[in-house]
Amino acid sequence: MKNNPVLQSFGHAVLVFIYIALVSIVMHSGQQIFGNDKSFWGPIAFLMLFVLSAAVMGALVLGRPILLYLDGHKAAAVAFFGYTVAWMLVILAVIFVTQMWR
Numbered sequence: 001m002k003n004n005p006v007l008q009s010f011g012h013a014v015l016v017f018i019y020i021a022l023v024s025i026v027m028h029s030g031q032q033i034f035g036n037d038k039s040f041w042g043p044i045a046f047l048m049l050f051v052l053s054a055a056v057m058g059a060l061v062l063g064r065p066i067l068l069y070l071d072g073h074k075a076a077a078v079a080f081f082g083y084t085v086a087w088m089l090v091i092l093a094v095i096f097v098t099q100m101w102r
Contacts, residue, residue, distance in 0.1 A: 005076065005079060005080050005083055006083050008064070008080070009080055009083035009084040009086075009087055010083075010087045012060050012061065012064070012084050012087075013084055013087030013088045013090075013091055014087075014091075015060050016057060016060050016061065016084075016088060017088075017091050019053075019056055019057070019060070023049065023053060026049075060084075061081070061084055061085070061088075062081070064077075064080055065077040065078070065080045065081040065084075068080060
């Protein structure tokens with residue numbers, strides 16, 4: 001169970017969801033948190049968050065598959081990537097279904 005790629009990919013997908021939820025909370029509450037500042041720091045902060053998010057998502061979704069691929073486990077790398085994307089699709093479907101019934 002320790003090296004179960006399906007469960008590990010589920011963990012990565014959950015971490016993706018948690019990170020996206022935290023960023024969404026910050027963006028949704030941005031005006032309350034940061035005020036209505038019109039300085040040039042707002043766009044800089046947004047772009048930094050965008051780049052940070054790309055790096056974090058890249059690491060969570062592609063990090064392990066790239067390491068597996070470089071270690072010569074090409075089929076396992078593709079499978080892990082597929083499992084992670086599939087879990088993310090399941091989480092997205094759950095979000096859509098719960099929002100439809102809300």
